[in-house]
Amino acid sequence: MSDDTGTNRIDPRIQDSEKIQSLSRRGFMGSVMAGAAGVAGASTLLSPVSEAEAEPLPDIADIPPGGAAPDDEAYWEGVADQFLLRNNVIYMNSGTRGISPISVHKAQVEAVEAVNSDPNMCWSTYFFAGMDEIREKMAAFIGSEVDEIAFTNSTTDGMGLGFMGLRLDPGDEILTTNYDYGWVKNMMAYRAKRDGLVFKMVDISDPSFRTPDSPQKVIDAVVAGITPKTRFLTICHVNYTDGFVMPVREICEIARDRGIITLIDGAQPPGMMKMNMSELGCDMYAGPGHKYMLAAQHTGFLYVRNDIADRVQPLVYTGSSDPDRAITGARKLEQRGSTSYSDRVSIGAALDFHNRITVEATEARLRYLSRRLIQGLRAIDGVKVYASDDPRMSCALISFSVRDLDPSHIVGRLWYRSPNIYIRTVGAAGGFSGVRATLHLMDTAGQVDTLIDRIAGLAEV
Numbered sequence: 001m002s003d004d005t006g007t008n009r010i011d012p013r014i015q016d017s018e019k020i021q022s023l024s025r026r027g028f029m030g031s032v033m034a035g036a037a038g039v040a041g042a043s044t045l046l047s048p049v050s051e052a053e054a055e056p057l058p059d060i061a062d063i064p065p066g067g068a069a070p071d072d073e074a075y076w077e078g079v080a081d082q083f084l085l086r087n088n089v090i091y092m093n094s095g096t097r098g099i100s101p102i103s104v105h106k107a108q109v110e111a112v113e114a115v116n117s118d119p120n121m122c123w124s125t126y127f128f129a130g131m132d133e134i135r136e137k138m139a140a141f142i143g144s145e146v147d148e149i150a151f152t153n154s155t156t157d158g159m160g161l162g163f164m165g166l167r168l169d170p171g172d173e174i175l176t177t178n179y180d181y182g183w184v185k186n187m188m189a190y191r192a193k194r195d196g197l198v199f200k201m202v203d204i205s206d207p208s209f210r211t212p213d214s215p216q217k218v219i220d221a222v223v224a225g226i227t228p229k230t231r232f233l234t235i236c237h238v239n240y241t242d243g244f245v246m247p248v249r250e251i252c253e254i255a256r257d258r259g260i261i262t263l264i265d266g267a268q269p270p271g272m273m274k275m276n277m278s279e280l281g282c283d284m285y286a287g288p289g290h291k292y293m294l295a296a297q298h299t300g301f302l303y304v305r306n307d308i309a310d311r312v313q314p315l316v317y318t319g320s321s322d323p324d325r326a327i328t329g330a331r332k333l334e335q336r337g338s339t340s341y342s343d344r345v346s347i348g349a350a351l352d353f354h355n356r357i358t359v360e361a362t363e364a365r366l367r368y369l370s371r372r373l374i375q376g377l378r379a380i381d382g383v384k385v386y387a388s389d390d391p392r393m394s395c396a397l398i399s400f401s402v403r404d405l406d407p408s409h410i411v412g413r414l415w416y417r418s419p420n421i422y423i424r425t426v427g428a429a430g431g432f433s434g435v436r437a438t439l440h441l442m443d444t445a446g447q448v449d450t451l452i453d454r455i456a457g458l459a460e461v
Contacts, residue, residue: 063075063356063357063358063361067358067360067361068357068361068365070361070364070365070367070368070369071368071445073444073445073446076365076441076444076445077444079357079441080441080442080443080444082101082102082103082353082441083099083100083101083102083441083442084099084100084102084105085099085442088418088419088420089419089420089422090419090420090421090422090443090447090450090451091422091442091443092421092422092423092437092438092439092440092443092447092451093422093423093424093436093437093438094291094292094294094438094439094440094442095240095267095268095291095292095397095424095436095438096291096424096438097290097291097297098271098290098291098292098293098294098440099294099442100294100295100296100346100350101294101350101353101441101442103349103352103353104294104295104296104346104349104350104353107345107346107348107349108296108342108343108345108346108349109342111341111342111345111346112342114341115341115342121341124341125338125339125340125341126338126339128341128344130345130348131344133348134344134345134347134348134351135149135151135331137348137351137352137355138151138301138347138351141270141275141351141354141355141359142270142275142276142277142285142287142301142303143275143276143277143278143279144277144278144303145306147306147328147329147330147331148277148303148304148305148306148309148329148330149301149302149303149330149331150301150302150303150304150330150331150332150333150334151299151300151301151334151339151344151347152286152299152300152301152302152333152334153298153299153300154288154290154298154299154300155265155266155267155286155287155288155300156181156183156184156286157286157300158286158287158300158301158302159184159187159234159263159265159286160187160315161286161302161312161314161315161333162263162284162286162302162304162312162333163184163187163188163191163232163234163263164187164191164315165312165313165314165315165333166232166261166263166311166312167311167312167313168191168195168197168231168232169231170195170196170197171196171197171198171229172197172198172229172230172231172232173197173198173199173200173227173229173230173231173232174188174191174192174197174198174199174200174230174231174232174233174234175200175201175202175222175225175226175230175232175233175234175260176188176200176201176202176233176234176235177201177202177203177204177221177222177235177236178201178202178203178204178205178428178429178430179204179205179209179236179239179241179242179428179429180201180234180235180236180239180265181236181240181265181267184234184265185201188234198229200225200230201225202221202222202224202225203221203429204218204221205428205429205430205431205432206430207430207432209221209244210242210244210386210432211386211387211388211389212244212388212390212393213390214390215246215247215250215390215392215393216247218244218246218247219247219250219251219254222235222251223251223254226254226255226258226260230258230260231259231260231261232260232261232262232263233251233255233260233261233262233263234262234263234264234265235248235251235264235265236264236265236266236267236268237264237265237266237267237268237269237285238266238267238268238269238272238395238397239428240267240268240397240426240436241399241426241427241428241432241434241436242386242387242397242399242426242428242432242434243386243387243394243395243396243397243398243399243436244388244393244394245388245392245393245394245395247392247393248264248280248281248282249279249280249281252264252280252281252282252283253281256281256283261283261284261308261311262282262283262284263282263283263284263285263286264280264282264284264285264286265286266285266286266287266288267286267287267288267291268291268292268397268438269287269292269395270287270288270289270291270292270293270301271291271292271293271294271350271354271362271440272292272362272363272366272395272396272397272440273359273363273395274359274360274363275359277303277305282303282305283304283305283308284302284303284304284305284308284312285302285303286300286301286302286303287300287301287302287303288300289301289343289346289347289350292396292438292440293347293350293351293354294350294353294354294440294441295343295346295347295349295350296340296342296343296346296347297343298340298343299343299344299346299347302330302333303330304329304330304333306329309328309329309330309332312333314332314333314335314336316335316336316337317332317335317336318335318336318337319335357441362441363395365441366395366396366439366440366441367391367395367396369396369439369443369445369448370387370394370395370396370398370439372445372448372449373398373437373439373448373451373452374387374398376448376449376452377398377400377452377455380452380455380456380459381459382402382403382459383400383401383402383403383455383459384400384401384434385398385399385400386398386399386400386401386432386434387399396438396439396440397436397437397438398436398437398438398439399426399434399435399436399437400434400435400437400455401433401434401435402435402455402458402459403459405458407425407426407427407433407434407435408425410423410425410435410455410458411423411424411425411435413454413458414451414454417454419450421450421451421454423435423436423437423438423451424436437451
């Protein structure tokens with residue numbers, strides 16, 4: 001990365017030019033070493049910078065005694081300032097792509113520099129010393145054993161590794177809901193046709209499933225779709241369209257009692273909610289690194305419970321420098337040749353960022369902001385919010401509609417007027433259509449109030 005600010009390509013609609021320019025080689029190396037230990041051992045491979053040269057950016061404030069309260073705006077605004085967004089952009093789309101904080105951005109860029117400047121880094125595309133530490137941090141972050149983690153390129157990649165690698169026989173039934181992700185449904189339909197499986201979907205498109213009074217309604221619907229021939233079941237942990245938190249633990253418990261393998265699509269929760277694979281009780285769980293976890297794009301993980309790992313085989317297996325270690329457990333699924341050193345480094349840096357704040361404080365903050373948004377939107381005549389009032393069934397993904405306005409019109413009006421608010425459209429089976437705000441740590445209470453005010457203006461038109 002050049003110190004010549006003229007070489008930086010900056011999009012002024014999104015990026016803060018002053019923050020970008022401060023990420024020069026001289027300006028951020030000290031902060032990488034001190035504030036982004038998430039490089040997880042890889043920082044020892046980077047070019048040294050003397051203390052006199054380092055000009056670290058302000059770090060996150062010390063966490064108040066007892067932990068940061070969800071409404072401690074001074075603290076959380078300091079956290080929000082760790083992102084590269086310019087002041088006039090309100091970004092509420094971490095459910096599609098979570099923008100990395102400065103420490104993660106710097107760690108990734110420095111890793112790219114290391115690879116391109118140091119011949120000794122040529123083997124980093126296959127392995128590096130810090131990878132074991134990153135794997136340990138990931139296991140602790142999601143509540144699993146270290147050997148139950150395989151690093152992937154995305155949630156969908158992990159879903160493919162888990163489902164397509166699972167041994168199934170002709171006539172076996174595979175089950176999901178019609179609210180699950182389209183690419184996963186396409187994957188299931190493809191394999192059903194190829195291998196003679198029976199692909200079934202549970203219909204949960206009725207509006208009563210979007211704001212249920214009890215998770216039992218969803219449990220009953222999924223259980224009704226199970227037959228003695230069902231061998232595989234997948235559901236979203238959090239529906240990406242309406243934010244409904246599925247009763248994963250209860251459904252997985254029923255499935256296990258009936259000998260059904262479960263694979264959970266966790267595209268939203270990692271980094272949003274505290275997670276524990278043992279408590280969820282699923283056999284497999286695929287998640288992204290680039291959404292709420294705030295790591296680089298092209299990152300993700302697949303959890304495979306140790307006692308079913310032998311039933312899931314690699315689609316591609318290229319071996320490893322330690323073959324005895326790489327033919328057992330989940331990590332055999334990630335042996336697919338060279339990988340991106342900088343992407344893997346970003347996972348470690350992102351985990352350190354979350355661990356510094358704590359997952360408990362993050363979830364509490366996101367729930368606080370979400371409740372503020374839900375209450376504000378529900379007070380506007382003509383706005384319908386698709387979120388359960390039961391905290392077990394909602395978190396930081398809020399979908400809503402405004403009168404009969406086209407969702408694309410709403411998104412455009414919010415983005416192309418100052419301040420620029422970035423949300424997205426969503427749609428699902430049964431004609432569901434709306435817009436979605438996914439709140440995260442780059443968002444403040446004031447920005448939530450700004451969104452509410454802008455929606456109120458649109459509802460009056």
